[in-house]
Amino acid sequence: MTGAKAAMEISHWIEPWGDARFPVDVDAMAPNCHTTYDRDDPITQIHGAPWKGVDGFLQRNPDNAKEWWLTYSTNVRPERQRFTKAHELGHYILHSQKQDEFRCEPDIITEKDTGEPDIEAQANQFASYLLMPANHVRPRIERVQITLELISELAGFYGVSFEAMCIRVVEITGERAVLVYWDNGMMRRWSRSKSAKLQRLWIEDPKNRPLEPFPGTVAADMSVRQCPEGEIVPANLWFKNAPEGEMLREMKHTSDTFERVLSLLIVPKFEPRWGRDWEENTYDTFDRFIERGQYPVR
Secondary structure, eight states: HHHHHHHHHHHHHHHHGGGGGGOOHHHGGGGHHHHTTTTSSSEEEEEEEEEESOEEEEEEEEEEEEEEEEEEESOOOOOHHHHHHHHHHHHHHHHOOOOOOOOTTTSSOSSSOOSSSSSSHHHHHHHHHHHHHHHHHHHHHEEOOOOOOOHHHHHHHHHHOOHHHHHHHHHHHSSSEEEEEEEETTEEEEEEEEEHHHTTTTOOOTOSOOOOOOOGGGGGTTTTTEEEEEEEEEEEGGGGTTTTTOEEEEEEOOOOOSEEEEEEEOOOOOOOSSSOOOHTTTTIIHHHHHTTTTOOOO
């Protein structure tokens, strides 16, 4: 079972509550999940601990193998705690019949669906689909212009981090959207909506190393910390295959706590000047490798 399918099954319980079911109360949901799968080993304890270096922990009760304990770090924001608890619940539903313990560090619990087959990616997908179901998010972004203010409102409504909501909007939207994550002035990862992939939008790096913001972009303008509505900039500042004269809308969010910046690009449809037949076929390997920020170290 995929993380998405498992999350949708569990979501059926709370759909009758309508909007009142958000933010999803994972603490109330987790102890009852065993009944859906006719299991006799429920989650009996959910508690926080002031851990550092570990965001989530799921294990069998050492004194009773028929019980599970779910623990999460209290050293992070409540939105992150909710995602972590949902991630561990995903492990319980998807993987706990083959493994007795799951210790999840911060870099493992990521708010992005990479589509990978490993268990951590599946748990991340479960958490994302459970907390921000596509059938509920989609109507809220289809009829209005996507802005960072809108995404911030949605993040508050669903009880998730701003970054998690940005990622989910890009996954769901029919727009040609690209999200770029900068850390201390260097690009760490980026992701695209399905329609952006079909248009072969690609941020080129001839040296295969983390990039600095491109000159002329809002991302490169240090005097602009927030640009929630977006500015119109030439598309070929970001994408070399954009025809001359094409423009895109670039939004920017700078974290007040960390030196982290998010750039959200909404791109009009244009015909790429070049395209290779193999690009779509190789997406599942190299493309995911680059988008996760796993650049070769030189």
